[in-house]
Amino acid sequence: MRLIAAVAAATLIMAGAADARTWRIRPGPEAEQQLQTALIEARPGDTVQLGRGRIELTAGLSLDVDRVTIRGDGEDRSILSFNGQRRGAEGLLITSDDVTLRGFAVENARGDAIKARDCNGITIREVRVEWTRGPNPENGAYGLYPVNCDNVLIERSIARGASDAGIYVGQSRNIIVRDNLAEFNVAGIEIENSFNADVFGNTATRNTGGILVFDLPGLPQKGGHSVRVFRNTIVNNDTPNFAPAGNIVAGVPTGTGVLIMANRNVHVFENEIGDNGTVNVLISAYRNAFDDAEYNPLARDIVIRDNAFGNTGFAPAGDLAALAQLGVPIPDVLWDGATMYSVGGTPRMETVRIVVQDNTSTRTGQSSFLSLGMPVAGSPLTEAQPSPTPPPLLAVEEPDAVRIR
Amino acid sequence: MRLLMERFILLAAFALASLMTSATAQAPQPVNDRAILAERPPALLSEYRLFRDAGARSPNGRVTPYDLNTALYSDGALKFRYVYIPQGAQARYNAEGVFEFPVGTVLVKTFAFAADMRTPAENVRFIETRLLIRRAEGWVAYPYVWNEAQTEARYSPIGADVPVSFTDEDGDAIALDWAVPNRNQCKACHDRDGDLTPIGPSARNLLRDFAYPTGAENQIAHWNRAGILGSLPAREVLPVPRAYDPTSGSVNDRARAYLDVNCAHCHNPQGPGHTSGLDLSWSQTDPALWGVLKRPVAAGRASGGFEFAIEPGHPERSILVHRMQSTDPGVMMPELGRQLVDERGVELMREWIAAMDRDGRTPQ
Numbered sequence: 001m002r003l004i005a006a007v008a009a010a011t012l013i014m015a016g017a018a019d020a021r022t023w024r025i026r027p028g029p030e031a032e033q034q035l036q037t038a039l040i041e042a043r044p045g046d047t048v049q050l051g052r053g054r055i056e057l058t059a060g061l062s063l064d065v066d067r068v069t070i071r072g073d074g075e076d077r078s079i080l081s082f083n084g085q086r087r088g089a090e091g092l093l094i095t096s097d098d099v100t101l102r103g104f105a106v107e108n109a110r111g112d113a114i115k116a117r118d119c120n121g122i123t124i125r126e127v128r129v130e131w132t133r134g135p136n137p138e139n140g141a142y143g144l145y146p147v148n149c150d151n152v153l154i155e156r157s158i159a160r161g162a163s164d165a166g167i168y169v170g171q172s173r174n175i176i177v178r179d180n181l182a183e184f185n186v187a188g189i190e191i192e193n194s195f196n197a198d199v200f201g202n203t204a205t206r207n208t209g210g211i212l213v214f215d216l217p218g219l220p221q222k223g224g225h226s227v228r229v230f231r232n233t234i235v236n237n238d239t240p241n242f243a244p245a246g247n248i249v250a251g252v253p254t255g256t257g258v259l260i261m262a263n264r265n266v267h268v269f270e271n272e273i274g275d276n277g278t279v280n281v282l283i284s285a286y287r288n289a290f291d292d293a294e295y296n297p298l299a300r301d302i303v304i305r306d307n308a309f310g311n312t313g314f315a316p317a318g319d320l321a322a323l324a325q326l327g328v329p330i331p332d333v334l335w336d337g338a339t340m341y342s343v344g345g346t347p348r349m350e351t352v353r354i355v356v357q358d359n360t361s362t363r364t365g366q367s368s369f370l371s372l373g374m375p376v377a378g379s380p381l382t383e384a385q386p387s388p389t390p391p392p393l394l395a396v397e398e399p400d401a402v403r404i405r
Numbered sequence: 406m407r408l409l410m411e412r413f414i415l416l417a418a419f420a421l422a423s424l425m426t427s428a429t430a431q432a433p434q435p436v437n438d439r440a441i442l443a444e445r446p447p448a449l450l451s452e453y454r455l456f457r458d459a460g461a462r463s464p465n466g467r468v469t470p471y472d473l474n475t476a477l478y479s480d481g482a483l484k485f486r487y488v489y490i491p492q493g494a495q496a497r498y499n500a501e502g503v504f505e506f507p508v509g510t511v512l513v514k515t516f517a518f519a520a521d522m523r524t525p526a527e528n529v530r531f532i533e534t535r536l537l538i539r540r541a542e543g544w545v546a547y548p549y550v551w552n553e554a555q556t557e558a559r560y561s562p563i564g565a566d567v568p569v570s571f572t573d574e575d576g577d578a579i580a581l582d583w584a585v586p587n588r589n590q591c592k593a594c595h596d597r598d599g600d601l602t603p604i605g606p607s608a609r610n611l612l613r614d615f616a617y618p619t620g621a622e623n624q625i626a627h628w629n630r631a632g633i634l635g636s637l638p639a640r641e642v643l644p645v646p647r648a649y650d651p652t653s654g655s656v657n658d659r660a661r662a663y664l665d666v667n668c669a670h671c672h673n674p675q676g677p678g679h680t681s682g683l684d685l686s687w688s689q690t691d692p693a694l695w696g697v698l699k700r701p702v703a704a705g706r707a708s709g710g711f712e713f714a715i716e717p718g719h720p721e722r723s724i725l726v727h728r729m730q731s732t733d734p735g736v737m738m739p740e741l742g743r744q745l746v747d748e749r750g751v752e753l754m755r756e757w758i759a760a761m762d763r764d765g766r767t768p769q
Contacts (some may be wrong), residue, residue: 037563040588060734062589087584089740095589095599095677110735111705117680118599140735141705147680164705171680218699219682220674246701246708246724288700291693 020045027053039063039070047071050078050104057081060088060109066096072104075128075158082109090115090140091129097121107132109140113162116146121405123153131161135184135242139163143185147171148221151404155179163242164249165190166207169197171221176402177202186243187212187252188234193219196226198402203233208241209252210234210276215262216248216286217295225264226399229271234258235310236275241318251287253278253318262286265301267398274310274362278317279330281307283354285338285377297341297377300352301396304333309361319381323372328386331368332361335391341377353394433457436465438491441509441538450534450549450558455489455513459556461534467492468513469631470617471624473610475648475662478747479516480581481573482532483525487513488606490633497635500642501688503607504634510539512603516583521572532567533585534558537595537603544601546591563587581744593741598675609687610666612644645687649749657767660757661687663750664695667739683714692765696725707736717761726754 023038023046025031035055038048042065050072057080063070070092072078082091091109094101098121105128106113113129116122129143143159146152147170158181159166166185169175175197182188188204190212191197204210211234215224234257243250252259255277260266261284273280281304286297313330316323324330333356340349359367373385437454440447447453450461457463464470468489476484490496494507506512514535520528531551538545549558550565564587570580586593595601611628614621625641628634646654648663665687671678672685681702684694693699696714701707701724709727716722728738729751737743760767 033563036587040563059584062587062593064589064592085734086582087734087741089734089737093589095592110733111707112703117677138706141703141707145703147703164703168703170703216700216702218693219702220679244706244708245710246712247705248700248702291698 019043020047022047022049024049024051025055026051027055031055032057032059036061039065039068042068044068050080052077054079054081056084057091058084058086060085060090060093060111062088062093062095063099064095067098068096069100069102070104071100071102074103075105075126078104080104080106082107085110090145093117094119094122099123100125101127103127105130111140112142112145113140113159114144115142116149116152119146119149121151122146122149124155124157125153126156128158129160129162129166130158131163134161135163135186135239136161137163137242137244141165141247142168143182144168145170146175150174152176153404157181159188160184162186163244164247165212168192169194171219172197174402174404176404181205182210183207184239186239186241186249188237190214190249191224191227192216193221193224194227195221195224196399196402197228199227199229200231203235205233205236206239207237208239208243208254209249209256209259210237210273211257212249212252212259213261213263213266214248214259215296217290217292217297222292222295223264224262225266227263227266228399228401229258229266229268232271234271234273234276234280238275238277238315251318253282253316253320255279255312255315255317256282257312258282259284260299260302262297263299263302264296265396265399266299267303267305267396269303269305269307271307272310273307273332274312276312277315278313278320279332279334280309280312281333282320283333283335285336285341287378289378291344293343295343298338298350298352299335299354300350302335302353303355303357303396303398304359305355305357307359307367309359309363309367311363323381323384328384329368329370331370331388332359332363333367333369335369335371336377336379337371337373337375337387338377338379340375351394352391353396354391355393355396356390357393433465436467436489436491436511438509441489441491441511442540446536446545446547446560448560450536450560453511453536455487455511461515461531461558465489467633469628469633470615471606471611472613472615473605473666474613474645474653475610475659475666476605477666478743478750480583480743480745481518481522482583483517483519483522483529485513485515485517486605487511488628488633489513495633495635496628498608498637500608500638503603503605506539506603508539508541512537512606518569518571522574523572523576530569531555531558532569532583533561533565535591537601544595544603546588546595546601548585548591550585561585564590579745584741584744586741590741593677594670594739596670596677597673604666604670608642609645612641648753655767655769656753656757656760657769660753663753667747667750671739695765697761697765698763705735707731709736715758715761715765717763717765718759720755720758723754723758726751726758729754 044067090112094116131139141164165187166182188207257276257280491509497505565585664685
């Protein structure tokens with residue numbers, strides 16, 4: 001019987017602040033037990049300091065204490081390696097408030113890499129999450145994964161190889177995602193069923209799709225709204241879609257820059273978006289059948305302005321490949337044209353405002369726009385009646401900048 | 406039936422052991438209420454005096470054994486459950502969920518394997534004993550791990566790996582590393598809106614006979630008669646069926662009972678799995694919330710390439726069955742608490758989904 005020795009195993013060093021402790025964990029055969037012990041025994045205000053090197057884990061880690069900081073010596077130096085993981089659905093699970101993660105890496109988790117659930121206040125800074133074999137459908141779904149959280153800040157972090165989204169914020173409120181690098185994921189950055197998110201200064205490259213803003217039916221929080229995607233570099237997203245079938249991102253065409261699906265009040269501006277082989281910006285309704293009377297599948301109140309578009313449409317994939325074969329020219333900004341949907345057989349329609357203005361293109365000078373003219377959400381592409389006429393310019397007020405409390 | 410008989414023999418053996426103990430020892434000391442309410446848990450299980458013997462086979466006075474109609478699958482482990490309610494206090498009956506237990510209550514669950522699970526009363530090895538204690542500020546969970554000599558169980562807040570080997574009910578040799586949960590992992594199941602909470606002892610799940618040393622009796626009536634459960638309603642709820650016993654209910658009812666006990670502790674609107682949008686509670690009547698034609702949200706590779714949690718008529722394409730059949734930590738459900746596949750549970754789900762119409766209803 002291998003009984004895990006308790007508290008004494010972890011080194012305890014008093015730090016400067018009154019009562020706050022620093023738990024120092026150094027790589028080695030005892031590190032896994034020491035680390036999980038520290039995460040359980042820590043008191044609010046404590047720091048868990050990861051030493052340099054690789055800490056090998058066999059089970060998922062979890063933290064349920066408020067105001068704890070887990071920090072390492074840098075994403076390239078302090079590595080939590082889950083190569084030998086036998087238990088736990090994620091690498092690191094956070095379920096407490098005001099937690100800060102900083103300066104370490106989580107590699108090769110069997111499921112999601114870092115999940116923060118039901119937290120108020122989660123800061124992830126200079127953290128790397130990665131599946132080191134590169135894109136593979138057997139990789140975990142999400143890299144950085146806050147869900148049902150308030151006050152989410154993710155910055156200067158790196159996410160690579162996720163079989164769903166590298167950085168995924170779901171069913172959350174008050175979110176800043178800035179200055180991160182997301183590459184070789186199916187979705188680089190995804191904001192889903194969330195309210196008030198600012199996504200800026202990020203680089204999303206070599207993913208299947210760069211930045212996604214989604215709203216899905218059947219979840220406790222839906223009706224995603226008020227998302228600003230600005231000053232990002234969203235280029236050369238060309239990794240063939242490797243998401244396991246059944247997941248919503250499995251339908252993202254390889255070579256998509258920005259994809260807005262359902263949602264209200266999404267503003268995409270001042271980004272560099274180019275060399276995305278299918279399309280630079282795709283605006284679409286949720287296209288599957290659904291049975292949720294409170295759900296609106298339309299993308300509405302969408303603003304695409306002041307972006308610098310590069311090449312696109314040179315390698316259309318997925319559904320849009322068929323469209324290109326029909327001779328439809330692929331524009332910078334493609335909208336499905338949906339303004340109607342039905343719930344339980346009852347049709348609903350609304351004024352959908354789509355504003356596309358002041359964008360530039362290295363390809364054609366002025367950026368191009370196309371509506372597929374499919375007024376009913378989820379219509380088959382064979383019913384497309386493409387029209388380059390942009391929708392009328394109606395003002396859509398931009399949401400306020402997100403402030404983390 | 407055979408299992409019931411063996412259960413009875415086992416209990417009779419316990420009763421005998423307890424008689425012998427009381428015959429040879431002086432009057433036994435009562436359960437140690439101070440240890441139960443102490444801020445820090447004692448290092449050894451024996452300090453609570455919940456049992457009269459060091460091996461915890463013979464319960465002390467006021468420590469009442471019980472069973473559930475349908476229990477969580479835990480790699481087929483034997484489970485010995487007891488409830489202790491302090492003198493002068495009573496649990497309050499609750500028709501829907503778990504009873505309301507008074508401060509000082511202890512729910513005791515020992516996980517054990519017989520060397521050969523076809524003869525579950527022989528060569529029984531205790532692995533761990535988990536205590537759920539009702540404090541004034543809420544419930545706390547303390548795991549105690551048994552030593553090899555089976556003479557003491559020691560508090561182990563950060564869990565443990567215990568190698569276990571046994572012959573299963575089909576005669577196959579099984580070896581696994583039993584994972585004693587750490588404190589956070591306890592809460593991974595026993596969590597309602599962030600508070601630790603018991604799962605098992607509800608009226609529906611307790612409503613069955615138990616072979617007490619004094620004879621078989623309905624558990625709820627027995628608790629009431631023993632004074633540990635307050636007044637009963639005029640009309641009792643219907644018991645949940647025993648999931649694996651076709652004589653105890655329809656396929657639909659048994660499947661729902663199975664999901665309620667094995668899944669709904671997370672997948673309910675206040676549980677850790679609420680973000681999935683699934684609600685597998687017994688009281689949930691909307692099949693869409695059971696997962697019927699519901700697409701995965703955050704399953705990733707755990708979808709197995711399938712489109713729906715439950716696709717009526719097609720268990721082979723239902724993600725729910727796929728995840729129950731897996732032992733890969735990134736795929737399996739439940740996420741914790743098992744390393745083997747519950748073949749009987751999977752078979753029940755298959756039967757249920759195969760018989761289901763597109764609206765998620767099955768013939769009663």
